[in-house]
Amino acid sequence: MDGHLAEGSATDKNRGRHLVKEARNLQEVTIAVKGMKCGGCAKNVENALKALPGVSSVAVDLKGAKVKVELDTSKTTVEQAKQKIKEAGYKPE
Numbered sequence: 001m002d003g004h005l006a007e008g009s010a011t012d013k014n015r016g017r018h019l020v021k022e023a024r025n026l027q028e029v030t031i032a033v034k035g036m037k038c039g040g041c042a043k044n045v046e047n048a049l050k051a052l053p054g055v056s057s058v059a060v061d062l063k064g065a066k067v068k069v070e071l072d073t074s075k076t077t078v079e080q081a082k083q084k085i086k087e088a089g090y091k092p093e
């Protein structure tokens with residue numbers, strides 16, 4: 001009997017963890033960005049994106065003219081991230 005109870009609670013814990021994971025909509029997107037000329041530009045884009053809610057990681061590729069963003073789309077959409085890049089003075093594609 002005790003064994004069954006212990007098993008049951010372990011399953012419930014796993015189920016709870018699964019729900020928490022599904023409640024987030026983590027997505028990794030790469031956005032092409034025109035107009036970044038130097039490390040300062042890269043930093044501007046990085047800081048602008050990091051200020052958005054739900055953005056967990058930003059990696060600017062200056063040479064490749066793109067930025068890789070990991071974000072929770074239930075908090076900030078990809079369109080909103082692009083809008084933020086525009087506001088910082090660069091051209092997302």
Ligand SMILES: [Cu+2]
Pocket residue numbers: 036037038039040041042
């Ligand atoms: Cu620059």
